[in-house]
Amino acid sequence: MSRATRVVRGRVLSFADDPAAAGTDALRRIDDGAVLVEGGRIAAVGEARAILDLAPADAVVDDHSGALVMPGLIDVHIHYPQTQVIASYGAQLLDWLHNYTFVEEQRFADPDHCARVAEFFLTELFRNGTTTALVYCTVYPQSADAFFAASERADARMIAGKAMLDRNAPKGLLDTVQTGYDDSKALIGRWRGRGRLDYAVTPRFAVTSSPEQLEAAGALMKEFPGVYMQSHVDENTDEIEFVRQLFPEARDYLDVYARAGLLGPRSVFGHCIHMTGDEIAAMAGTGSVAAFCPTSNLFLGSGLFDRTRLARAGVRIGLATDVGGGTSYSMLRTAAEGYKVLQLGGQSWPAAEAFYQMTLGNARALSLDHAIGSIEPGKDADLVVLDSHATPAMAHRMERVDDLEQELFVLMTLGDDRAVRQTYVAGEPKKA
Structure with a gap:
């Protein structure tokens, strides 16, 4: 299968571990980042300027600046x-x-x-x-x-x-x-x-x-x-x-x-x-x-x-x-209902932990964390781009949001398919 060499630019966010155990050290965040995709896999991830310099001249550049680029x-x-x-x-x-x-x-x-x-x-x-x-x-x-x-x-x-x-x-x-x-x-x-x-x-x-x-x-x-x-x-x-x-x-x-x-x-x-x-x-x-x-x-x-x-x-x-x-x-809608179920049981579920579960946590549950679940060189280029301003209600709420944890909670609580700007499967965009 012929695949384009591609740069996916945005606010890159991934997890190295469960935030419940590792705290903020579990997050890997690059505010102006990019992912270089070659042959359906992640070839490099880093600051956008460095990745753009590294990419070949004919690479396709998908600029999602401002949106979150996360593992699928x-x-x-x-x-x-x-x-x-x-x-x-x-x-x-x-x-x-x-x-x-x-x-x-x-x-x-x-x-x-x-x-x-x-x-x-x-x-x-x-x-x-x-x-x-x-x-x-x-x-x-x-x-x-x-x-x-x-x-x-x-x-x-x-x-x-x-x-x-x-x-x-x-x-x-x-x-x-x-x-x-x-x-x-x-x-x-x-x-x-x-x-x-x-x-x-x-x-x-x-x-x-x-x-x-x-x-x-x-x-x-x-x-x-x-x-x-x-x-x-x-x-x-x-x-x-x-x-x-x-x-x-x-x-x-x-x-x-x-x-x-x-x-x-x-x-x-x-x-x-x-x-x-x-x-x-x-x-x-x-x-x-x-x-x-x-x-x-x-x-x-x-x-x-x-x-x-x-x-x-x-x-x-x-x-x-x-x-x-x-x-x-929608896994976003599912996480939102999961939060409510746990609330009824007197249990908390911070948004970072929920997003870990939807990505690296579920990859670990399926014994697939060697291949998917985080944004690392060598792993499959399965990615999702999430827009926390996708709907009027989300954009209105985001006017009062000033940190990543709150933003993730807005995505988890108010987000659905409209918040998914693009989905990449083996580096190829799949959302029309």
């Missing part, structure tokens, strides 16, 4: 087949799945529909500044093929997997233990390591997978070391009770996955709201990741995520939109 935003839990059930009225988790999601996902038996929605989904992510995501496809292998193909064309770093579910869903949406294993293995062979793509073994959740299917998912994890695993746990109290009935031998909900060998540092579990002490200890001990999905948890009435409790126990945490239970593709 990362989403650790999202469902691409749910783009047309977002904002579906009036249900909690299990009814919402049966009334809306399972109906919608059967449309993905059609490869043309898969391709159309995959393109829309990626365009929407890029429009909102998201450059990497951990993505659920449907049970149909063609849904994963379509998503991976669209991601490859965009040269995007994406992780996705075909959902595995062999019970407690409509007949047309079920696979079997064997076909779930076979289809997933074939997709791993086709797509994993191709371009910037990776695969996630995806048992949808314990309610829709038999013990045998979960064991097959565990077998794939052993067969392909380093592959990801994504599922859901402890989202809704009725769901937890259903799992208890389905798996009476398990100590708790998370133990269902543990028995199948599905916990580990590349395992990401959505929600993690109603966790017992034993479950939290197991998450921390295995390095498994809890995905905080605030807009979804509020919309479906599932409960409030206790970030402080999990963090103090050593659980790795990511932030996620969870579209379509979640109500926005």
Whole structure:
């Protein structure tokens, strides 16, 4: 793929660590900075004048002076087949799945529909500044093929997997233990390591997978070391009770996955709201990741995520939109709702910590901080340009803002896709 050599100029802001641990030393800030991009990677970063002198004469210069140039935003839990059930009225988790999601996902038996929605989904992510995501496809292998193909064309770093579910869903949406294993293995062979793509073994959740299917998912994890695993746990109290009935031998909900060998540092579990002490200890001990999905948890009435409790126990945490239970593709809107959820729990979340989470923090949650999440030479040139004056209300508020922390809080609280001036994927602009 031919890529332009490019200079992206602006107020460069990145993180070297979590501000909660390192304070202001965690921030890397250049007020008149620039990023030199060559071959889809960051070649240099520094003061704008020095970078412009370093750049070849034919380099494209994108001048975003005054705006913030940051690492691309990362989403650790999202469902691409749910783009047309977002904002579906009036249900909690299990009814919402049966009334809306399972109906919608059967449309993905059609490869043309898969391709159309995959393109829309990626365009929407890029429009909102998201450059990497951990993505659920449907049970149909063609849904994963379509998503991976669209991601490859965009040269995007994406992780996705075909959902595995062999019970407690409509007949047309079920696979079997064997076909779930076979289809997933074939997709791993086709797509994993191709371009910037990776695969996630995806048992949808314990309610829709038999013990045998979960064991097959565990077998794939052993067969392909380093592959990801994504599922859901402890989202809704009725769901937890259903799992208890389905798996009476398990100590708790998370133990269902543990028995199948599905916990580990590349395992990401959505929600993690109603966790017992034993479950939290197991998450921390295995390095498994809890995905905080605030807009979804509020919309479906599932409960409030206790970030402080999990963090103090050593659980790795990511932030996620969870579209379509979640109500926005924007990580900025998601962080805003996360702030409110934590406020209700008596917990604070400074803006710098939220932006760390959306960038380097989520990269660390996905074990991708060697490649993305911060602006450093050698890393992928996935960038977002954020404008804190993007709307009249934001510009009006910014008249009274005099430091970076306040500005980040304005972006986080009032920002949405309009605040995203440009998104760069492997150094190429993607927002029209």
